Amino acid sequence: MKFLRSSKIGTWxxxxxxxxxxxxxxxxILLSAITPRQDLFSSPVHYWPEHPTLDNFISLFTVIPFWxxxxxxxxxxxxxxFVSVLTSFLAAYAFSRIKFRGSNLxxxxxxxxxxxxxxSTLLPLYDIFARFHLLNSLAGLIILVSSMIVPFTVWILVSxxxxxxxxxxxxxxxxxxPRWLAIFIxxxxxxxxxxxxxxxINFVIAxxxxxxxxxxxxxxxxxxxxxxxxxxAVQANSMSKPWELISAIGVAxxxxxxxxxxxxxxxxxxxxTQGAVK
Numbered sequence: 001m002k003f004l005r006s007s008k009i010g011t012w013x014x015x016x017x018x019x020x021x022x023x024x025x026x027x028x029i030l031l032s033a034i035t036p037r038q039d040l041f042s043s044p045v046h047y048w049p050e051h052p053t054l055d056n057f058i059s060l061f062t063v064i065p066f067w068x069x070x071x072x073x074x075x076x077x078x079x080x081x082f083v084s085v086l087t088s089f090l091a092a093y094a095f096s097r098i099k100f101r102g103s104n105l106x107x108x109x110x111x112x113x114x115x116x117x118x119x120s121t122l123l124p125l126y127d128i129f130a131r132f133h134l135l136n137s138l139a140g141l142i143i144l145v146s147s148m149i150v151p152f153t154v155w156i157l158v159s160x161x162x163x164x165x166x167x168x169x170x171x172x173x174x175x176x177x178p179r180w181l182a183i184f185i186x187x188x189x190x191x192x193x194x195x196x197x198x199x200x201i202n203f204v205i206a207x208x209x210x211x212x213x214x215x216x217x218x219x220x221x222x223x224x225x226x227x228x229x230x231x232x233a234v235q236a237n238s239m240s241k242p243w244e245l246i247s248a249i250g251v252a253x254x255x256x257x258x259x260x261x262x263x264x265x266x267x268x269x270x271x272x273t274q275g276a277v278k
Contacts, residue, residue, distance in 0.1 A: 032247035033056055034053060036244070037244050040243060056244045056247070060248055064228045069223055069228045072221075072222060073225045076206060079142045079146075080142050080203075081203040084146040085195055085202060088150050088153035089161075089191065089195060091150075092161050093187060095107055095154070096162050097161075107155065107158065110151040110155060111152070114152050119211070122211075126216065129144075135217075136216070137222055138221075149202050149206070161191065168182075168186050169182055169186065169187070196264045197264070200261055209226060226253070
């Protein structure tokens with residue numbers, strides 16, 4: 001009994017330590033976002049806001065075109081996640097169901113491409129997108145970001161499609177259901193937990209992406225919030241970095257991700273429960 005009690009205490013202590021280490025950075029960003037600039041570097045350090053204010057969030061609208069950047073980030077991230085998951089799911093189904101010589105090698109090649117440094121492909125991609133007039137456009141960013149995260153998504157989804165019996169596809173085909181329709185009405189619902197999870201992961205990757213929007217978008221029509229963070233230090237009327245504004249835009253970027261994760265967490269749990277019951 002003493003051993004079990006001590007093990008439970010150790011588990012709770014470990015969980016508490018993990019929670020502190022994980023949540024402390026988020027708390028510090030929020031604290032900095034609602035703290036006036038003159039109190040931000042006060043000594044001794046205040047771990048609770050003595051004069052909380054929302055002026056830092058209001059200042060964002062005067063320093064950068066916040067709403068334009070927010071809409072661009074939302075559209076780019078949502079469509080990039082959707083396009084990458086859809087194309088990766090179809091590719092994963094093909095890799096799982098259509099076996100040909102070199103298919104495993106091709107799948108391995110997909111994974112190896114993720115190891116390429118993004119900087120190494122910037123120059124040729126920039127030249128290609130300039131020729132097709134895709135610079136400074138959300139369409140260009142969506143194509144770039146979604147293609148960047150497709151290989152890893154394919155690799156993950158193949159293992160889920162492999163677990164689905166091929167007899168389900170064959171039974172649907174025998175009943176007169178076209179192959180392409182069976183993919184969406186039979187295989188996709190079973191893979192919904194994996195698809196929802198990868199959608200959230202890909203959204204977070206696209207939402208936090210900095211290099212591609214920084215290089216391929218130079219005007220307000222396609223700039224994202226991540227680029228806006230780099231512009232704050234330049235546009236602010238101060239010789240030092242405006243950490244209070246950077247923290248405020250950091251909070252603005254964290255909230256949508258938390259909301260999306262909360263929404264899809266319910267969908268994932270529901271899908272796993274339905275699959276277990278069936």
